[in-house]
Structure formats: structure tokens, C-alpha cells
Amino acid sequence: MSFLRTTDLQRIFQELDKNGDGFISVDQLQCLLDKIGHSHDQTKSADELQKLFGGKPLLDSIDFYFFYKYVILNNVVENEGSKLDGDEGDDDLMKAFKVFDLNGDGFISCEELQSVLLRLGLWDQNNGQDCQIMINMYDKNSDGMLDFEEFKFMMLLSKF
CATH class of the missing domain: 1.10.238.10 (EF-hand)
Known part of the structure; x- marks a missing residue:
């Protein structure tokens, strides 16, 4: 599994932030996950994602970065869990x-x-x-x- 650099994450966030206000919606995040092949059984639904972020419908770049780390660790745990156990x-x-x-x-x-x-x-x-x-x-x-x-x-x- 390859990890993205912070600059890559910033670029992705900026691409999702179409209006340049510094926020993306939880729905946009869910669409991104769908596009890259993360099915709903691997990640959370848009409602569950919103709950994960304390009910916030919009995420800033820091929230986006933490979510990326969350997804990466979940993949590591699923695929290589014995290393963490x-x-x-x-x-x-x-x-x-x-x-x-x-x-x-x-x-x-x-x-x-x-x-x-x-x-x-x-x-x-x-x-x-x-x-x-x-x-x-x-x-x-x-x-x-x-x-x-x-x-x-x-x-x-x-x-x-």
C-alpha cells in the first residue's frame, strides 16, 4: 500500500473544494470514496461519515487529512492486522x-x-x-x- 504525501492530500482537497471556500461536504468525500473503489462495507455511509466528524456537514483540510489517516489505518488493520495486534x-x-x-x-x-x-x-x-x-x-x-x-x-x- 502506498501512502500519499501531505502535498498530494492538499492537491486532492483543493480539487474537491470547487468553490475555494476551504471546505468540502461529506457527500463529496463519499463520492471520492466511491470513485476510488471503496465500497460502503469498507468505509462508512455519508451519514456515518458526518457522525464521525461530530455532525459537521463540511470538512476542512485538517478533517480531510485525519480521515485519510483513518482510512489508511483501517486498511492496514484489515490487510495486515496481525502486525498491530x-x-x-x-x-x-x-x-x-x-x-x-x-x-x-x-x-x-x-x-x-x-x-x-x-x-x-x-x-x-x-x-x-x-x-x-x-x-x-x-x-x-x-x-x-x-x-x-x-x-x-x-x-x-x-x-x-
């Missing part, structure tokens, strides 16, 4: 998970994520982003929180 690194990931799981309930909530990111100086309250959107990107069971496996998925994705 081992216990190697799980101890370190569990330690990192516990840093974010402030109340120790086994889940990372939006509030916990934002609190830790603020403490680490990685969150700007004025940036307009919503932690729930970040969580929704990796929340496979749609419960609004990240469990350890979803957190692990997110951390593995950040390596690509």
Missing part, C-alpha cells in the same frame, strides 16, 4: 492511557482529554475546536468516550 508496547500505551483517564473508570471522556491537553499546554481554549470531534474520530462504538482499544488505535494511527 501484539502486546508489544501495550504497557507503555496503558500508562499513557491512564494519564488521560483521570477518574480511573477505563474511559477517556471529552472533559478528561481537554483537561490533560490543557495541562500539557497542547490545548488552546480559544481555537474553537471541540474535544468531542477528536474523540469521535476514533470512537468505534459511538459511546462518546475512548476505551483502551480505541486509544490504542488512535496512537497507532499517529505513527503513519
Whole structure:
């Protein structure tokens, strides 16, 4: 599987953004997926895609980039899943998970994520982003929180 460079992704995004407003619709993203041969059983429907992005009907280039990484990792997991399944690194990931799981309930909530990111100086309250959107990107069971496996998925994705 070949990976696209950031410049390639920017070019694709600009091609999809016909009116140049810096956004593409979820429907446009679904059409792109259909054109490149990703059937609905491999990816999500337009409604599911919109839910993945926190209900936003329009995506900016950052959302598009994260979605690309999401699709790539899903393909790696499906085609080469055994490489990602081992216990190697799980101890370190569990330690990192516990840093974010402030109340120790086994889940990372939006509030916990934002609190830790603020403490680490990685969150700007004025940036307009919503932690729930970040969580929704990796929340496979749609419960609004990240469990350890979803957190692990997110951390593995950040390596690509």
C-alpha cells in the first residue's frame, strides 16, 4: 500500500473544494470514496461519515487529512492486522492511557482529554475546536468516550 504525501492530500482537497471556500461536504468525500473503489462495507455511509466528524456537514483540510489517516489505518488493520495486534508496547500505551483517564473508570471522556491537553499546554481554549470531534474520530462504538482499544488505535494511527 502506498501512502500519499501531505502535498498530494492538499492537491486532492483543493480539487474537491470547487468553490475555494476551504471546505468540502461529506457527500463529496463519499463520492471520492466511491470513485476510488471503496465500497460502503469498507468505509462508512455519508451519514456515518458526518457522525464521525461530530455532525459537521463540511470538512476542512485538517478533517480531510485525519480521515485519510483513518482510512489508511483501517486498511492496514484489515490487510495486515496481525502486525498491530501484539502486546508489544501495550504497557507503555496503558500508562499513557491512564494519564488521560483521570477518574480511573477505563474511559477517556471529552472533559478528561481537554483537561490533560490543557495541562500539557497542547490545548488552546480559544481555537474553537471541540474535544468531542477528536474523540469521535476514533470512537468505534459511538459511546462518546475512548476505551483502551480505541486509544490504542488512535496512537497507532499517529505513527503513519
